[in-house]
Amino acid sequence: MSRSAHPAGPRHADVLTEGHYSAPPADLNALDPKVWAHTVSRTDDGVVSVGGMEVTRLAEEFGTPAYFIDETDFRERARAWRTAFGHDADVFYAGKAFLSRAVVRWLHEEGLNLDVCSGGELATALSAGMPADRIAFHGNNKSEEEITTAIVSGIGRIVLDSFQEIVRVAHIAQSLGKRQRVQIRVTVGVEAHTHEFIATAHEDQKFGIALADGQAAEAVRRALALDGLELVGIHSHIGSQIFDMAGFEVAARRVVSLLAAVRDEHGVELPEIDLGGGLGIAYTSDDDPREPHEIAKALGEIVTRECEAAKLRTPRISVEPGRAIVGPTAFTLYEVGTIKPLDGLRTYVSVDGGMSDNIRTALYDAEYSVALVSRTSDAEPMLVRVVGKHCESGDIVVKDAFLPSDLAPGDLIAVPATGAYCRSMASNYNHALRPPVVAVRDGEARVIVRRETEEDLLRLDVG
Ligand SMILES: Cc1ncc(COP(=O)(O)O)c(C=O)c1O
Numbered sequence: 001m002s003r004s005a006h007p008a009g010p011r012h013a014d015v016l017t018e019g020h021y022s023a024p025p026a027d028l029n030a031l032d033p034k035v036w037a038h039t040v041s042r043t044d045d046g047v048v049s050v051g052g053m054e055v056t057r058l059a060e061e062f063g064t065p066a067y068f069i070d071e072t073d074f075r076e077r078a079r080a081w082r083t084a085f086g087h088d089a090d091v092f093y094a095g096k097a098f099l100s101r102a103v104v105r106w107l108h109e110e111g112l113n114l115d116v117c118s119g120g121e122l123a124t125a126l127s128a129g130m131p132a133d134r135i136a137f138h139g140n141n142k143s144e145e146e147i148t149t150a151i152v153s154g155i156g157r158i159v160l161d162s163f164q165e166i167v168r169v170a171h172i173a174q175s176l177g178k179r180q181r182v183q184i185r186v187t188v189g190v191e192a193h194t195h196e197f198i199a200t201a202h203e204d205q206k207f208g209i210a211l212a213d214g215q216a217a218e219a220v221r222r223a224l225a226l227d228g229l230e231l232v233g234i235h236s237h238i239g240s241q242i243f244d245m246a247g248f249e250v251a252a253r254r255v256v257s258l259l260a261a262v263r264d265e266h267g268v269e270l271p272e273i274d275l276g277g278g279l280g281i282a283y284t285s286d287d288d289p290r291e292p293h294e295i296a297k298a299l300g301e302i303v304t305r306e307c308e309a310a311k312l313r314t315p316r317i318s319v320e321p322g323r324a325i326v327g328p329t330a331f332t333l334y335e336v337g338t339i340k341p342l343d344g345l346r347t348y349v350s351v352d353g354g355m356s357d358n359i360r361t362a363l364y365d366a367e368y369s370v371a372l373v374s375r376t377s378d379a380e381p382m383l384v385r386v387v388g389k390h391c392e393s394g395d396i397v398v399k400d401a402f403l404p405s406d407l408a409p410g411d412l413i414a415v416p417a418t419g420a421y422c423r424s425m426a427s428n429y430n431h432a433l434r435p436p437v438v439a440v441r442d443g444e445a446r447v448i449v450r451r452e453t454e455e456d457l458l459r460l461d462v463g
């Protein structure tokens with residue numbers, strides 16, 4: 001990302017902080033469709049609307065901070081993934097990105113499957129009517145209780161993450177008189193180009209069983225020998241917020257070579273491979289994500305080519321996009337509070353939320369965009385840092401951005417692309433009340449996850 005001098009005069013931000021900022025956009029009132037949900041636009045009076053509802057009205061009715069999710073956009077993106085992969089592949093939405101019962105129903109209606117990674121996500125999915133056989137269960141440390149519940153519910157597959165878990169799941173399934181469909185998660189030894197904390201295919205991290213040193217082959221050997229397991233495939237997930245397809249290509253190639261090795265050793269052709277999620281989205285105008293049909297085509301071609309070369313039947317492919325479906329469909333609406341210009345640096349704009357509703361900036365140095373949405377402005381751009389109200393100097397929502405210099409307390413600003421890993425990673429730090437998620441569609445808004453109350457907090461405090 002390029003750096004530029006601050007338009008309003010001499011600034012020392014370049015030397016004094018690690019912030020990265022582009023030149024201010026030509027038009028601060030413009031909303032880049034790359035980062036905003038599909039139905040977001042400005043009305044003639046300058047107020048931003050989503051799903052046919054103006055944010056000023058939404059703020060009045062639902063308060064701030066709040067997440068607004070564009071249901072039409074969510075459904076369109078889910079459908080685009082399903083149709084891109086067609087009948088020969090399955091799309092499992094990764095519930096960790098954001099899960100609620102309404103979301104489960106939308107997914108079910110749009111024909112997607114679901115990946116869960118905890119008993120809580122499984123309970124949410126089942127309670128909203130997702131058929132158990134369309135659910136996959138992930139995690140590096142599933143409890144015996146979670147495994148039992150999953151098997152009893154008739155879950156479609158459990159993704160085995162370690163040697164110990166192979167034995168554990170087999171034992172539980174057998175004691176329940178069942179044979180559980182499973183995949184083995186392997187680490188293919190790829191360094192995905194993303195933040196260290198969200199890269200998962202290199203060896204020195206907690207997920208999966210390494211392909212290296214014959215470990216994955218040994219895991220297959222053990223799984224095939226256990227009566228409680230029906231080994232149906234191999235799983236790889238290389239990390240998250242990735243734009244470069246090269247890592248997926250290497251992963252696909254290595255997984256197919258394991259399938260060939262399994263066929264050669266055991267005479268068994270495993271019928272499935274899962275290539276995980278991890279596809280990046282646009283958080284700022286500098287990001288250029290790929291469309292689902294491009295991704296589907298690229299992955300399908302590699303797998304087919306590699307299988308032909310290895311004389312294998314092409315396995316059924318599945319993928320697990322989370323962020324790429326839900327991320328762009330929501331924004332967080334905040335009310336501006338204190339505005340503090342720091343001479344020679346930037347202006348700190350405090351909002352009524354912060355790291356409790358979006359931890360990603362503090363955790364991953366994530367970049368976001370921001371816009372004034374309750375009105376337009378022709379004022380000069382000012383370099384801002386949007387910060388929350390928590391007791392941390394790292395409580396930053398948007399590290400570097402431009403907002404109009406006439407910004408005032410009471411204005412509404414919105415941060416787009418907060419559908420993934422914001423509400424799902426929200427916390428009660430400083431006893432913050434987690435914001436609601438409001439679904440907007442065709443001029444109607446309804447709460448799908450309500451705002452927390454002080455009673456909710458106190459209910460857990462039984463001392
Ligand atoms: C196993 C697995 N599948 C799918 C996902 C979803 O990733 P993303 O939201 O980046 O698509 C994750 C999270 O990174 C994951 O760990």
Ligand SMILES: N[C@@H](CCCC[NH3+])C(=O)O
Nearest residue numbers: 096198240241360420421
């Ligand atoms: N929570 C991460 C992604 C990790 C996904 C789970 N493996 C994020 O916000 O980007």
